[in-house]
Amino acid sequence: MEADLKNLMISMMEKGAADALVLPMKQADGQSVMPALITSPLEVEKAVFLWPSFFINTARMASCLSFKPAGRKTAVWMRPCEIRAFTELVKLNQASRDELVIMGMDCPMALDKKACRDYMEAKGETADHWAGQVYPDPGSSGRTVSLACSVCTSPVAVNADLNFLFYGSPPDKGAAVEAGTDRGREILGQLALDTGETPQGREKIIKALVQARETAFEEMAEGVSRATDSLDKLETFFGACINCYNCRNVCPVCYCRECVFNTDVFSHEPIQYHQWADKWGQIKLPSDTLFYHLTRLAHMSHACVGCGQCTRACPSDIPVASLFSIVARATQAAFDYVPGSDDPPPFTEFKADEYQDVVGID
Amino acid sequence: MEKVDLENFEPVIIAFVCNWCTYTAADLAGTSRLAYPENVRLVRVMCTGMVDSQYVIKAFLEGADAVVVSGCHPGDCHYINGNFKARRRMKLLRSILPMFGIDRERIRLTWIGASDGIEFAHIMTRFTEQINEMGPCRPRPQSTLIKAG
Numbered sequence: 217m218e219a220d221l222k223n224l225m226i227s228m229m230e231k232g233a234a235d236a237l238v239l240p241m242k243q244a245d246g247q248s249v250m251p252a253l254i255t256s257p258l259e260v261e262k263a264v265f266l267w268p269s270f271f272i273n274t275a276r277m278a279s280c281l282s283f284k285p286a287g288r289k290t291a292v293w294m295r296p297c298e299i300r301a302f303t304e305l306v307k308l309n310q311a312s313r314d315e316l317v318i319m320g321m322d323c324p325m326a327l328d329k330k331a332c333r334d335y336m337e338a339k340g341e342t343a344d345h346w347a348g349q350v351y352p353d354p355g356s357s358g359r360t361v362s363l364a365c366s367v368c369t370s371p372v373a374v375n376a377d378l379n380f381l382f383y384g385s386p387p388d389k390g391a392a393v394e395a396g397t398d399r400g401r402e403i404l405g406q407l408a409l410d411t412g413e414t415p416q417g418r419e420k421i422i423k424a425l426v427q428a429r430e431t432a433f434e435e436m437a438e439g440v441s442r443a444t445d446s447l448d449k450l451e452t453f454f455g456a457c458i459n460c461y462n463c464r465n466v467c468p469v470c471y472c473r474e475c476v477f478n479t480d481v482f483s484h485e486p487i488q489y490h491q492w493a494d495k496w497g498q499i500k501l502p503s504d505t506l507f508y509h510l511t512r513l514a515h516m517s518h519a520c521v522g523c524g525q526c527t528r529a530c531p532s533d534i535p536v537a538s539l540f541s542i543v544a545r546a547t548q549a550a551f552d553y554v555p556g557s558d559d560p561p562p563f564t565e566f567k568a569d570e571y572q573d574v575v576g577i578d
Numbered sequence: 579m580e581k582v583d584l585e586n587f588e589p590v591i592i593a594f595v596c597n598w599c600t601y602t603a604a605d606l607a608g609t610s611r612l613a614y615p616e617n618v619r620l621v622r623v624m625c626t627g628m629v630d631s632q633y634v635i636k637a638f639l640e641g642a643d644a645v646v647v648s649g650c651h652p653g654d655c656h657y658i659n660g661n662f663k664a665r666r667r668m669k670l671l672r673s674i675l676p677m678f679g680i681d682r683e684r685i686r687l688t689w690i691g692a693s694d695g696i697e698f699a700h701i702m703t704r705f706t707e708q709i710n711e712m713g714p715c716r717p718r719p720q721s722t723l724i725k726a727g
Contacts, residue, residue: 446679447639447716476632507632507639513674514631543674550673562670566662568652571669575687577646577705 217347220390221265221380224407225291226257233403234291234317238274238281239263247336251277253290265293266347266382268335270326270362273525275301275468279311291317295324296373297523300556301468303375304519307561308471317399320373321380322422323365325350329528331360351382354425364524364537367433369426374556378403383425384418437542444539450506453539456532457509459502463526463536464512469519469555477508509536513543518562519555520544589643589709591618593702594629596649598656599692606695614699615706618646625649626687627660631667634685638675643715644684646705651689661689683708684715 228234241252241262249267251274254260275298281290294302299320305311324347327335335341349357354371373379377400381392392415395401444450461477464470476482482504492499517540526536548554551562595601601622607614623629626649637645647664655661668687676682686705690698 441677444678450678507635510635510639510674510678511632514635514670517674518670543677546673546677547670550669563663563666566659566666568662571665574665574669574672575689577686577688577701577708 217382217388217391218263218265218343222260222263224391224393224409225260225263227407228291228403229257229260231406233289233406235288236290238278238290238292240265240267240293251293253281255288264343265321266324266343268324268327268346268350268357268359268361269332270295270365270524270528273301273466273468273523274298275305275311278302278316279305282312282314282316283310285312286315289315289317291319291378293319293321294373294376295523296320296370297323297368297521298468299373299376300370300521301519301523303556303558304469304521304561305471307564310471317378317403318376319378319380320376320396322351322373322382322418323368323371324382325354325365325371326362326524328360328362332362335359347382351385352421354383354421355428362524362528363436363535364522364527364541367429367436367541368522369429369433370521370556371425371429372422376400381415381418383421384415433541436538437545440535440538440542447506450509454505454509454534456534457505458532459505459508460531461508462529462531466525466529467512467516468523468525469516469521470512471519472515476511477504509539513540513547517544517547518551518553520548521555587710587714589617589706589714590641591615591644591646591702591706591709592621592637592642593618594621594623594626594633594645594647595690596626596656596660597622597624599650599654600648600688600690600698602692603690603694603698606693607699608695610695612695612699614702617706617709618702625655625657625660626664627655627657627662629664629667631671634671635675638680638684638715641716643712644686644705644709646686646688646702648688648690651691654691680715681712683712 225237225239229237236253236255238251238253240249242264243250248271249264249269250271274292274294278292299318302311306313375396377397379394379396381394385392392412395404444453464475489499520540522537522541522544524537526540530536553559553562595604604620626647629647634645647668649661649664650656652661665687668685672682672685675685688701690701
């Protein structure tokens with residue numbers, strides 16, 4: 217599979233379908249895999265497409281490459297959640313599809329941090345080996361998949377120019393690709409690949425997978441709600457939080473150009489801390505931990521795509537994503553909003569007559 | 579540390595009221611010598627559209643038992659559409675905060691016009707009664723309790 221994908225990428229560059237590529241590439245330590253921008257087909261050799269690690273959400277990187285024109289066409293390899301996050305950023309004018317070719321795929325999932333480290337250290341495991349296990353049978357790897365991935369009900373790409381179909385596709389038979397947009401159709405025309413059928417059994421595998429994930433989500437939701445259904449419990453949940461703001465920094469849809477928590481609003485006068493301590497008995501330092509997480513929920517839960525980067529980045533091992541994804545469900549249901557769709561974000565518009573259920577004291 | 583005194587519980591209710599409508603109504607209630615509970619602490623803002631979600635969150639974190647945002651009726655907003663924005667924000671907060679034990683009925687949005695002084699007093703009285711019924715939002719010692727009697 218990897219070899220076929222590499223050949224396709226090289227072909228895209230040689231035929232002028234793309235001037236540059238953003239692909240997951242093995243880094244200098246021989247283990248870590250990060251999105252990297254390459255402008256020469258010679259670099260494609262180092263790509264690892266279906267590695268089960270998810271170090272960083274590429275949506276934010278694609279936004280860095282497209283918020284202004286570069287004059288070059290770049291094809292970007294992105295997981296379904298990364299594409300949805302990228303779409304959210306496009307809607308906020310922080311990214312653009314004009315010069316990008318979005319390459320989506322049936323998601324290879326990611327292992328949780330520890331399992332991922334073990335996987336990387338076990339030399340001899342290859343991406344093809346991983347793909348060979350999880351695409352015919354997503355639950356068969358025997359390793360701990362990241363919690364966010366294990367409850368994700370959107371494992372297939374939406375809105376991609378090119379979409380790689382892996383579920384049901386035996387790895388030794390090569391990768392199937394379809395076009396999702398006119399730009400994608402044009403590129404496939406340029407590449408002149410063999411045509412064929414959609415991999416057999418793909419729909420069935422996806423249906424069963426989504427069902428299993430939904431059940432897992434509900435299980436997780438039950439546990440997290442029980443652990444956070446009061447402000448006191450929420451304080452316990454975030455008891456180890458050090459306000460490092462990693463979760464915010466790695467979140468692909470945390471869109472504020474300047475976070476309010478970086479401003480003087482939160483440079484409290486020293487006497488203010490004393491007054492709070494007088495009132496509450498103790499005031500944890502750094503302060504405003506709950507305020508920070510509740511604010512982030514208010515600001516971005518409508519756009520949360522459940523990628524799990526927040527949990528991955530937390531130095532205190534707080535399962536941030538599990539809380540944020542259940543709140544995201546509630547917010548997205550309230551506004552009937554699907555992140556990654558073409559609908560305008562809920563707080564960029566309003567109507568003269570709506571949400572009457574919110575108004576009134578009887 | 580004082581224990582929470584449920585018998586003498588006096589809710590703390592923060593009301594973000596818009597200058598042009600609800601605050602004027604409150605002022606009218608005052609000049610008409612209409613009483614409404616001291617539990618309601620008014621914060622005057624120019625428009626409900628400027629009530630950031632963070633104001634409401636902060637109020638609850640600081641120990642408020644309820645928050646009401648009140649402004650002009652739709653179509654009457656001094657800034658045309660501020661109240662529409664407020665409505666969307668309150669929809670958001672009423673979806674998120676109940677997940678953390680802050681009952682939806684503690685987070686309210688109302689429209690009270692400038693001449694509705696009587697209605698203002700009635701609504702605030704009724705709301706205070708409702709919150710009194712519901713009890714403290716987050717039972718813990720508060721040095722800002724109004725002593726009864």
